[in-house]
Amino acid sequence: MTVCVFFPLTLCLLHRPVTALLVYGSRAKIRLFPPLTDQGFHMTNTAAFDRVPATGSDFLTQLENLKQRFAAMKPEFEVTVRDPALGVEGHVVVWNTQISAGGPLQFSGKGGTRITPNLTLDEVRMLARTMALKNAAAGLPLGGAKSGLCANSSMDGFETQYRRFVSLCKPFLHENGGVFGGFGFDIGGKPEHALWACDELQSTRSFTGKPVHMGGTDYDREGIAGLGVATAAKAFLDLNKNDIAATRFAVQGMGAMGAAVLRYFSEHGAQLASMADPKYGGTWVFEKPLSHDLRDALIRMDFDKATALLPMEGTLISVDAADVLYHDVDVVFPCAVQNVITDENVGRIRARLVVEGANGPVTESARLALHDRGIMLIPDFIANPGGIIAAFVELTHEAGDKVAAAKSMTIAKITENVGRVVDLACLHNVAPVQAGMYLALSRIFDLKTVG
Numbered sequence: 001m002t003v004c005v006f007f008p009l010t011l012c013l014l015h016r017p018v019t020a021l022l023v024y025g026s027r028a029k030i031r032l033f034p035p036l037t038d039q040g041f042h043m044t045n046t047a048a049f050d051r052v053p054a055t056g057s058d059f060l061t062q063l064e065n066l067k068q069r070f071a072a073m074k075p076e077f078e079v080t081v082r083d084p085a086l087g088v089e090g091h092v093v094v095w096n097t098q099i100s101a102g103g104p105l106q107f108s109g110k111g112g113t114r115i116t117p118n119l120t121l122d123e124v125r126m127l128a129r130t131m132a133l134k135n136a137a138a139g140l141p142l143g144g145a146k147s148g149l150c151a152n153s154s155m156d157g158f159e160t161q162y163r164r165f166v167s168l169c170k171p172f173l174h175e176n177g178g179v180f181g182g183f184g185f186d187i188g189g190k191p192e193h194a195l196w197a198c199d200e201l202q203s204t205r206s207f208t209g210k211p212v213h214m215g216g217t218d219y220d221r222e223g224i225a226g227l228g229v230a231t232a233a234k235a236f237l238d239l240n241k242n243d244i245a246a247t248r249f250a251v252q253g254m255g256a257m258g259a260a261v262l263r264y265f266s267e268h269g270a271q272l273a274s275m276a277d278p279k280y281g282g283t284w285v286f287e288k289p290l291s292h293d294l295r296d297a298l299i300r301m302d303f304d305k306a307t308a309l310l311p312m313e314g315t316l317i318s319v320d321a322a323d324v325l326y327h328d329v330d331v332v333f334p335c336a337v338q339n340v341i342t343d344e345n346v347g348r349i350r351a352r353l354v355v356e357g358a359n360g361p362v363t364e365s366a367r368l369a370l371h372d373r374g375i376m377l378i379p380d381f382i383a384n385p386g387g388i389i390a391a392f393v394e395l396t397h398e399a400g401d402k403v404a405a406a407k408s409m410t411i412a413k414i415t416e417n418v419g420r421v422v423d424l425a426c427l428h429n430v431a432p433v434q435a436g437m438y439l440a441l442s443r444i445f446d447l448k449t450v451g
Contacts, residue, residue, distance in 0.1 A: 056428040066441035081168035093128035103141025110181030115188025137440035138385035182206035208391035219390035226260020228386025235418035245269030253336030276324035334361035356380035371431035
């Protein structure tokens with residue numbers, strides 16, 4: 001075994017006139033969700049903003065300083081473990097832990113476990129860094145981390161490799177006095193991995209996403225990440241006093257995330273107007289609300305049943321799954337892959353609200369371009385921390401019904417954070433992604449300015 005270890009040194013809303021709603025982007029005449037009520041956003045507890053930079057220029061300057069500090073950060077802990085005899089090579093990276101001081105998981109970081117044949121330490125570092133941002137944006141007292149195993153989870157002999165990897169990482173786990181919060185699901189993960197890990201560790205405390213009967217939240221099956229994304233959209237609509245029952249939405253990508261978004265957002269009465277996925281042949285549009293049977297088939301990812309019902313209720317307008325992004329709807333949820341909205345196609349977006357369900361579906365420059373057009377965007381690190389919130393509940397709560405507790409915390413945290421992002425964006429006329437980044441980084445560096 002080779003081991004290398006490094007240790008380097010409430011919804012805050014302030015009553016303001018409706019015109020505050022019209023300052024997104026450079027075109028003040030563009031309304032996000034016309035018509036607006038004449039009450040506008042209601043903001044309370046203005047003290048939360050007492051130490052936020054006084055002007056938009058100061059805000060952007062401080063944000064840039066925070067981004068530079070974050071870019072200069074190095075992992076607090078990283079380890080590579082190997083067992084050449086079994087072909088095992090894996091990595092654990094904990095990006096930051098100070099944010100967890102005083103919390104129930106003191107001085108630890110958490111993220112999922114990625115399993116791919118070509119996984120590298122650099123990739124795990126990048127993912128741990130992303131988790132640091134996501135965990136802070138969620139408002140959790142928890143640092144960012146990621147683990148990974150360089151393997152093919154479908155190959156014969158994988159169980160032996162996986163169990164050995166878990167065993168090699170055991171000394172670094174938080175429950176054993178280390179800084180690594182534990183394993184979880186990510187790309188390459190399968191339900192049986194939770195059973196293997198808990199058996200190998202003789203403990204259920206260091207794997208999240210476990211089945212309910214093992215004391216877990218089963219957050220993939222419950223679609224808690226998708227609940228968070230749907231909640232982010234609902235939170236903004238509620239702030240803007242829009243009738244969700246009259247809202248039409250589109251979803252790109254009908255995998256686990258897209259299916260969960262459909263499930264939870266439509267529960268509020270919103271109507272699916274368009275959806276796309278290559279496995280269903282491209283982009284479909286719907287003039288009428290989905291039948292119970294089709295909605296249920298899409299949510300359960302019952303491909304055969306959904307494929308049979310789609311031609312009866314919808315129209316296939318394109319074999320290109322990207323075309324769903326350009327549909328004239330109130331909300332679009334890109335839930336497929338990265339970089340589907342770029343400088344090349346951002347001008348074609350007609351939705352009034354974009355909520356990122358996938359990781360990085362909109363490029364940085366396109367995010368700002370949407371802002372300039374007056375289109376609200378809720379970035380992934382604000383909208384999509386439901387999985388890590390559920391993991392936090394799983395590790396820290398003694399509640400009998402951890403699924404209900406995880407869903408409740410997800411709704412509360414994301415609703416609050418969307419409100420804070422909207423507040424900051426309105427206050428300084430900056431893009432929501434800039435406000436969200438400020439919110440997350442200020443928490444990482446403990447500025448105590450925005451909660």
